[in-house]
Amino acid sequence: MIRVEGLSVNYGAVRALRSVSFEAPSGQITAVVGANGAGKTTLLRTISGLVSPQSGTIHLDEVSLLGLATEKIARLGVGHVPEGRGVIEELTVEQNLRLGALSSKVNLAEGLEEQYARFPVLGDRQRKYCATLSGGERQMLAMARALIAKPQVLLLDEPSLGLAPQVTAQLMKAIRQLCETQDLTVILVEQNAKSALRIAHQALVLHLGSVVASGDAATVAADEDLRRYYLGVAVS
Amino acid sequence: MSVFLSSPFMHNIFAGLAQGIIYSLVALSLVIIWQSTHVLNFAQGAMAMIATYIGMTEIDRGIGYWWCVIISVLVGMALGGVTERVLIRPLYGKPEINPIVVMVGFLGFLEALAAAIWTSTTRNITEPFSQIYFKSNGHLVFLSSFIIFQIVLAMGIMLSVAALFRFTKLGLQLRASALAPEVSRLLGVRVSRMLTIGWILSAGVGAIAAVIIASGNFGLFPTDMDGIFVASFIAAAVGGLESPLGAVAGGLIIGLAEQFILAYWSPDVAPLGGIIILVVALMIRPQGLFTKNTIRRV
Numbered sequence: 001m002i003r004v005e006g007l008s009v010n011y012g013a014v015r016a017l018r019s020v021s022f023e024a025p026s027g028q029i030t031a032v033v034g035a036n037g038a039g040k041t042t043l044l045r046t047i048s049g050l051v052s053p054q055s056g057t058i059h060l061d062e063v064s065l066l067g068l069a070t071e072k073i074a075r076l077g078v079g080h081v082p083e084g085r086g087v088i089e090e091l092t093v094e095q096n097l098r099l100g101a102l103s104s105k106v107n108l109a110e111g112l113e114e115q116y117a118r119f120p121v122l123g124d125r126q127r128k129y130c131a132t133l134s135g136g137e138r139q140m141l142a143m144a145r146a147l148i149a150k151p152q153v154l155l156l157d158e159p160s161l162g163l164a165p166q167v168t169a170q171l172m173k174a175i176r177q178l179c180e181t182q183d184l185t186v187i188l189v190e191q192n193a194k195s196a197l198r199i200a201h202q203a204l205v206l207h208l209g210s211v212v213a214s215g216d217a218a219t220v221a222a223d224e225d226l227r228r229y230y231l232g233v234a235v236s
Numbered sequence: 237m238s239v240f241l242s243s244p245f246m247h248n249i250f251a252g253l254a255q256g257i258i259y260s261l262v263a264l265s266l267v268i269i270w271q272s273t274h275v276l277n278f279a280q281g282a283m284a285m286i287a288t289y290i291g292m293t294e295i296d297r298g299i300g301y302w303w304c305v306i307i308s309v310l311v312g313m314a315l316g317g318v319t320e321r322v323l324i325r326p327l328y329g330k331p332e333i334n335p336i337v338v339m340v341g342f343l344g345f346l347e348a349l350a351a352a353i354w355t356s357t358t359r360n361i362t363e364p365f366s367q368i369y370f371k372s373n374g375h376l377v378f379l380s381s382f383i384i385f386q387i388v389l390a391m392g393i394m395l396s397v398a399a400l401f402r403f404t405k406l407g408l409q410l411r412a413s414a415l416a417p418e419v420s421r422l423l424g425v426r427v428s429r430m431l432t433i434g435w436i437l438s439a440g441v442g443a444i445a446a447v448i449i450a451s452g453n454f455g456l457f458p459t460d461m462d463g464i465f466v467a468s469f470i471a472a473a474v475g476g477l478e479s480p481l482g483a484v485a486g487g488l489i490i491g492l493a494e495q496f497i498l499a500y501w502s503p504d505v506a507p508l509g510g511i512i513i514l515v516v517a518l519m520i521r522p523q524g525l526f527t528k529n530t531i532r533r534v
Contacts, residue, residue: 048422074424086419088412099412102405103424145423 001026002047002153002185007056009042009209016042018209019056024153024202029179029186031200031217033193038206040189041083044155047187048080049073060153075103079151083158083189085142089131093122093141096130100145115144136167147178153185154178160192168192172199197221242375248499249492250378254452256491257386261445262461262468263475263483264390264397265438270477271401272410272434275324276469278339281461282346283319283439284446287312288456289354291447292361301364301451308443316439320432328417328431343462350458360455367453386448390484393441397480400437410434463507467494470510474517476524485526489513 002024009017017039024030032040045051047058049070058065065073074080087096094112101111116123119140125133133141139159146154156175160168176199179186190196197203200217205226213226220226240246262281269277277283291308299307323342327334365381401407412420413430420427449464450456471490475482493509517525 050418050421070421071424071426074422080422082419082422086416086422088416088419090415091408091412095408098405099408099420099423099425102409149424 001061002187003057003059004043004047005057007043007046007058008054009039009046009051010054011042016209017046017053020206020209020211021056022204022211022214024185024187026152026185027179027183028201029176029188029199029217031193031196031203032187032189032206033191033196033203033220034206036191037208039209040206041157042209043206044080044082044157044187044189047073047155048078071103074149077150077152078155079146079149079153080155081142081146081157081159083161085138087130087133087138087141087145089129092127092129093133094126096141096145097122097126097148100148104149106148106150111148111150115148118147119144135162136164136171139163139167139171143174143178147182150182151184153187155187155189157189158191159188160190160195168195172196175199193227194221239375241372241377241379244499247378248495250383252492252495253488254383254386254491255495256471256488257390258445258449258464258487259468259471259490260390260484260487261393261448262442262464263472263487264393264480265440265442265445266469266472267477267480267483268397268441269434269438270414270472272414272437273320273324273431274414275335276339277435277438278336278465279319279343279346280438280442281446281465281468282343282350283315284312284442285456285458285461286346286350287315287439287443288446288450289350289359289458291443292359292450292456293354295361301361304361305444305447308447309440312443312446313436313440316435316437316442317432319439320435324435325428325431347458347462354458356458358455358457359450361447361450363451382451389444389448390487393444394480394484397441401480406433467491467507467510470514472524474514474525476521476527479524479526482524482526486524 005021007017007020020043032043034040042051046053047065049065049068060076060078063076097112097115098108101108121137122141122144125137130138130141159171163171172195175186175188178184188196188200197217197220202215203217203220204211205213205220213220265280266276269275288308290311291304294307295304323338324335327338363382365385367380367382369380370377401411409425410430410433413425413427417427446456446461449460467490468487471486472483474489475486490510490513493513494506497509498506
């Protein structure tokens with residue numbers, strides 16, 4: 001479980017997050033939705049230690065993550081798939097996966113086998129350089145690379161970015177399955193609010209760095225005002 | 237056969253190989269630092285020179301050749317680590333020109349320091365193997381034990397560097413840290429440690445090259461490594477900055493080209509050989525002769 005309390009982040013004079021608080025329970029997907037510049041990516045980067053907050057606390061179960069180096073947070077079991085996927089193009093699919101496994105004590109051969117079974121296309125392309133992969137394949141690789149370390153928490157930043165609607169639907173289904181079968185804590189940042197809210201258990205709506213709504217995902221999705229003013233989803 | 241091996245042509249081949257091996261070793265050190273930090277260390281040669289001068293000082297106190305090699309390499313590695321921590325680390329995330337400018341300044345500082353401490357005179361180490369050419373059927377074969385030692389050493393280092401980057405966890409982390417530091421940190425890689433290790437390994441290999449130069453007939457001078465650095469940089473660019481095999485091949489090509497121009501044309505024109513090869517190589521394969529060309533999906 002991730003617990004965030006009173007988190008504030010400034011970029012110079014710009015306040016990116018304003019006293020954000022929420023809990024992301026184990027085995028559930030917490031969707032973080034909002035328009036561009038709402039602070040969604042900053043929230044994930046702060047949890048991962050890439051950005052230092054001005055105030056607030058972040059706990060992974062009972063362990064405080066505040067002030068820890070990013071690599072230490074990763075080794076504690078926080079997997080982060082960054083915006084743009086972050087696959088290393090100059091390395092092969094297998095090398096990217098091996099890199100993902102380094103921070104944990106998982107058996108590499110078993111880990112690779114598990115990920116190739118989960119994403120068969122990666123098995124077919126294991127010796128290929130990542131520069132040759134399509135957007136969907138890169139997203140699968142980024143997910144597999146985070147999952148191979150068997151994280152407790154998975155932070156997903158805009159996983160549907162640049163993907164066709166059909167691929168996005170498959171991806172969201174896979175995220176839901178993963179969460180349920182692996183007892184993962186998933187924090188899913190998405191601009192595609194409709195897709196995210198469909199698979200999430202709970203939701204957090206950010207606007208200009210502040211939480212304007214939170215609660216059960218279905219309830220948030222059904223709130224016409226939230227959909228109209230903050231999520232950019234057409235109200236039928 | 238012995239007549240052929242003692243011909244002027246073969247003499248130039250062996251002399252070119254001997255010089256090329258030195259370029260190869262310095263080029264290998266540049267490949268290591270590029271692969272693990274994506275920084276080009278313009279003070280690489282000067283750092284190796286300082287490390288070797290310190291090793292030679294210990295020889296004056298009575299230690300043997302191999303202890304001098306060990307001390308030089310260890311000093312070179314320590315200097316590499318300290319340089320990364322003190323001079324380069326504050327520059328990460330700043331414009332790419334910054335480390336280049338700082339290292340060019342550091343190059344001048346180290347050369348002035350060496351001249352101030354050890355004076356601007358050439359210093360030699362007595363080599364561990366004979367420099368006298370072999371004989372076959374009464375004919376001189378322009379190959380000595382020392383040249384064979386150099387070749388075996390360079391090949392051993394090349395294979396070790398290639399194996400490090402291709403087969404080991406450390407090599408994978410070094411490459412990833414240079415290619416994508418933020419992503420690597422998100423995957424649990426201790427990037428700052430990897431960058432320091434990259435500088436340490438690179439400086440160690442550079443020091444080996446400087447020890448070999450100091451063991452040769454001409455010895456080592458505080459600014460000797462400048463020309464060698466330029467030729468080695470060309471060698472690394474020709475072979476490909478991501479390929480240990482390319483660094484060695486590039487070094488040998490440049491060494492041979494310089495030797496043949498020197499022998500059959502003019503010593504003044506010899507350095508031009510490398511430049512011409514670089515231009516032609518970059519026109520044919522801009523990524524280097526031995527770097528894989530990856531098709532990129534756009």
